Amino acid sequence: MNEPIKQAPVGIDLGTTFSVIAYLNENGRPESVPNSEGDLLTHSVILFDDQDVIVGKEAAKAMASELELVAECPKRQIGQRVFDKQIAGRRYPPEALQGWILRKLKLDAVRTVGEFDQAVITVPAYFDEVRRKATQDSGFIAGIKVQDIINEPTSAAIAYGYLSGWLDQKGLAVEKTRFLVYDLGGGTFDVTIMEADGRDFKTIATDGDYQLGGRDWDQRLIDHVADAFCDANGFDPRENSEALGKLIRDCKDAKETLSTRSRASITCAFGNSTQRVEITREQFLRMTQDLLDRTDFTVRQTMKQANLKWTDIDRVLLVGGSTRMPAVVDMLHGLSGKAPDNSLSPDEAVAHGAAIRSAMLLDHYSDTIPIQSIRNVNSHSLGVVANEIETGLPQVVQLIPRNTPIPVNSRRIFRTHKADQESILVQIVEGESKNPADCSQIGRCTIWDLPEDLPIGTPIEVKFGYMENGRLTIKVKVGGEDRRAFRYELKRPNGLTQEQLESWRQYISSAET
Ligand code: ADP
Ligand code: MG
Numbered sequence: 153m154n155e156p157i158k159q160a161p162v163g164i165d166l167g168t169t170f171s172v173i174a175y176l177n178e179n180g181r182p183e184s185v186p187n188s189e190g191d192l193l194t195h196s197v198i199l200f201d202d203q204d205v206i207v208g209k210e211a212a213k214a215m216a217s218e219l220e221l222v223a224e225c226p227k228r229q230i231g232q233r234v235f236d237k238q239i240a241g242r243r244y245p246p247e248a249l250q251g252w253i254l255r256k257l258k259l260d261a262v263r264t265v266g267e268f269d270q271a272v273i274t275v276p277a278y279f280d281e282v283r284r285k286a287t288q289d290s291g292f293i294a295g296i297k298v299q300d301i302i303n304e305p306t307s308a309a310i311a312y313g314y315l316s317g318w319l320d321q322k323g324l325a326v327e328k329t330r331f332l333v334y335d336l337g338g339g340t341f342d343v344t345i346m347e348a349d350g351r352d353f354k355t356i357a358t359d360g361d362y363q364l365g366g367r368d369w370d371q372r373l374i375d376h377v378a379d380a381f382c383d384a385n386g387f388d389p390r391e392n393s394e395a396l397g398k399l400i401r402d403c404k405d406a407k408e409t410l411s412t413r414s415r416a417s418i419t420c421a422f423g424n425s426t427q428r429v430e431i432t433r434e435q436f437l438r439m440t441q442d443l444l445d446r447t448d449f450t451v452r453q454t455m456k457q458a459n460l461k462w463t464d465i466d467r468v469l470l471v472g473g474s475t476r477m478p479a480v481v482d483m484l485h486g487l488s489g490k491a492p493d494n495s496l497s498p499d500e501a502v503a504h505g506a507a508i509r510s511a512m513l514l515d516h517y518s519d520t521i522p523i524q525s526i527r528n529v530n531s532h533s534l535g536v537v538a539n540e541i542e543t544g545l546p547q548v549v550q551l552i553p554r555n556t557p558i559p560v561n562s563r564r565i566f567r568t569h570k571a572d573q574e575s576i577l578v579q580i581v582e583g584e585s586k587n588p589a590d591c592s593q594i595g596r597c598t599i600w601d602l603p604e605d606l607p608i609g610t611p612i613e614v615k616f617g618y619m620e621n622g623r624l625t626i627k628v629k630v631g632g633e634d635r636r637a638f639r640y641e642l643k644r645p646n647g648l649t650q651e652q653l654e655s656w657r658q659y660i661s662s663a664e665t
Contacts, residue, residue, distance in 0.1 A: 158516050159268035163506020164257060164296075165304065166250060166273055166287065168227045169338025169366070170473070171196050172503035173257040175265045176511050182311065182504035184497075187260040193499055194260075198223040198252050200239050205663060207256040216397025223249050225339065230290070231283040231592070233646040245648055247286050248656045251293030255660055258294060270297040272506040272513070277303040277344050277358040280532045280582045280592050282646060284622050289648060293656045299513045301621045305333035305344035306353055306526055307505030308471045308496075313348055314508050316495055330356075330460070331467040334451065334484060334492070336474035339365035341447055343454040345465070354527040357458035357555065361450050364443065366407070366474040372439045373403035373418070373431070381420045381427040389422040410436050411476045437479050444483055451487060457555075468492040473499045529555045530618050536564060537579040537588045546588050548581055551616055561617035561625075568602070568610045575600050576612055580624070580642075595644040599628050606630070 161176040170193040174184045184192040189209050199211035200221050206214075215222050221239060226249035229235050234243040254273075262268065273296075275287050284301055291298035309331060328349040335342050342360030346353060377399060378390045389395040402418050409416040410433050419428045437444075455462070468488050474480065475498045484492045496504070509526075511517040535548040551562040566576055576599050583591030599612065613629040628640060648656070 159270060159514070160265050161507050161511035161514055161517060162261065162265060162268050162271040163307070163503050163508070163510050164254065164271050164273045165307070165500075165503035165506060166227065166254065166275075166290070167196055167337060167502075168225050168340055169196055170194060170499060171253055171257060172500055173261045173271075174500065174503035174507040175261070175268075176507050176517075180511075182315070182507040184500045184503060185261040185264045187256070188263075194253070194257060196225055196227060196253055198226070198249055200242075203663075205252055205660075207253050216394065216401070219393065219397075226250050226253075228339065230286045231280070231646060245652075245656075247290045247648055247653075248293060248660065250287065250290035251656060251660055254290055254294035254296060258296060269295065270299045270510070270514070272300045272302060272307075272510040273298055274304045274307045274502050274506050275301055276340065276342060276360070276362075277305055277355065277528070278342060278360055278362065278531045279622070281534075281594055281618075281622060281624050282582070282592055282644070285624075285644070285647060288623070289653055292653055293660060295657060295661060299510055301623070302506065302509055302526060303344070303355065303358075303528060304502045305335060305342070305346065305358070305471065306355065306528070307503075307509065308333055308335070308469060308501040309346050309348065309353065309505065310508050311501045311505035312467075312469050312493065312496060315504070316493070329466045330464055331469055332451070332454075332465050332488070333469045333471055334447070334475065334480075335471040336447060336480060337365050337472040338474070339363075339367055341365060341450065341472075343447075343451050345454060345458045345460065352527060354557070355529050356460075357454050358529070358531060359450055359454045359457065361446055364446055365472075366404075368443050369407055369440050369474065369477070370400065370404045372443075373407055373436070374399055376431070376439060377403065377418050377420050377427070377429045380429050381422065381425070384427055385423075385425040387423065389420055392422060395420070395422040406431065407436070408476070411478060433478075440479075444479055447480070448483055448487060451484075462488050462490075465490075469501075470494045470498050471501055526620060528558050528620065528622060530558050530560070530622065531555075532582040532592065533584055534562070534616060534618070534624075535581050535583070535591070536616075537581060546579075548583070548586050548588055548591060552618065554584065558618040558622065559620055561615055563613050563615045566612045566614060568606050568608055568612065571606070571608045572604065573606060573608075573610075574602055576602070578614060580616070593645050594624060595642045595647070597626055597640055597642045599640045602630060 165172045177183045187194045194208045195212035197211040199206040199214045226246045230246045330347045333344045341364040344358040345356040406416040406418045415432045417430045533554045534552040535550045540547045578597045580594040581591035615627040617625045
């Protein structure tokens with residue numbers, strides 16, 4: 153067997169719009185690694201260009217001209233069986249698309265970091281078990297051993313704590329600190345309230361508005377400029393894909409300009425007409441106020457769920473590129489009564505925390521950084537489907553309600569319904585509804601090889617649990633007999649089989665030169 157390589161600690165923020173890979177440098181400081189184009193952020197976009205698969209900036213550029221060849225933001229669809237857009241006649245599972253992104257991050261990083269095969273990958277706190285598993289599978293496809301899957305806000309909190317001195321050199325919280333992480337990215341928004349105490353990082357509550365992000369702010373500018381163009385010229389630049397592509401890029405740039413300057417201008421050219429539109433920060437604020445208000449509402453809701461007052465919160469942390477908008481900082485300052493902490497780069501903090509987490513889990517680093525326990529809650533309730541006695545209709549029986557601190561186990565007794573039964577089938581779901589169809593289907597678990605001659609009604613105890621990382625575990629006991637390991641198989645309706653994973657892994661790595 154090969155000696156395991158003494159690799160540097162590596163963490164990956166596999167983001168919806170941008171992904172970042174970071175490592176812990178020789179001085180124990182997290183550092184983002186530039187990709188082969190020299191950028192710290194890699195667009196989470198994939199272009200299928202004949203035989204070549206291109207990830208990143210060039211793929212994002214191609215969205216303006218060859219949209220049909222581009223898979224954009226696969227993270228939005230992770231957990232589904234296939235990505236809903238067909239590309240050159242082919243449908244890809246989201247895991248494979250995410251695998252390509254991870255693969256690029258890895259290959260580019262090796263040049264700076266040296267060889268590595270292990271990394272920590274982050275996921276949103278609201279990801280259900282299916283999406284966590286699919287993210288882990290993406291890592292496998294990319295040839296990465298996933299040391300841990302941690303929540304993005306937890307990761308950001310670790311980075312803030314470690315770098316701003318409220319965790320000591322050993323990674324322990326100097327004093328109990330409660331914080332609120334406000335993460336506004338390109339396409340999603342979430343809020344998490346956490347507590348750090350010694351080695352414990354505990355999530356208290358998490359919520360979000362998963363269809364809200366920087367692109368909604370872009371859209372307001374796009375419509376503003378296009379409407380002005382229409383008024384002046386009588387036709388709409390949004391109807392032409394090339395003109396629209398350019399408008400999208402220019403409006404995003406203008407939005408980012410307005411974070412540092414008080415005015416910006418956008419020029420829209422289409423047909424033989426050109427329209428220049430000036431916009432001030434105040435105007436922009438007015439046209440997007442309702443979007444900001446939505447985040448304000450979610451923050452208040454989360455505080456309510458956590459049963460906390462603002463005086464109970466020690467710090468407000470800003471994560472996600474869109475928190476660079478001054479209006480976000482002002483709103484949070486007004487709401488919380490304290491200046492939000494933006495001492496770290498908001499688009500890198502998540503990856504940096506993951507690199508620190510990676511160090512905690514690497515044996516050859518354990519002297520430098522001790523392991524911290526990260527206590528999360530499950531963001532969705534776990535249940536099994538059972539037929540209701542009176543109606544015979546399938547119904548969800550809840551086993552572990554949402555927001556329960558994990559790890560956690562719950563057991564349920566099933567009974568054989570005929571003599572000599574050889575197997576039983578358990579359907580496992582996540583969600584808040586009684587109706588199985590409204591829940592996320594984790595899968596069907598078949599328990600095989602039950603002992604022979606079991607009388608009808610024999611109790612079969614199935615223990616379901618969540619591990620620290622939110623992944624599911626299953627244990628089975630039959631007739632009170634617990635030391636036997638019963639074989640079971642969990643079939644995931646949307647997951648890839650081990651053979652499919654292997655074959656995607658082969659496929660993606662064979663394309664490299
Ligand atoms: P995600 O977590 O969704 O992958 P990021 O946290 O990297 O993404 O955030 C990307 C978003 O941040 C984009 O919508 C981008 O326009 C926005 N953004 C980046 N810099 C700025 C800025 N200076 N002002 C306003 N928005 C910005
Ligand atoms: Mg993000």
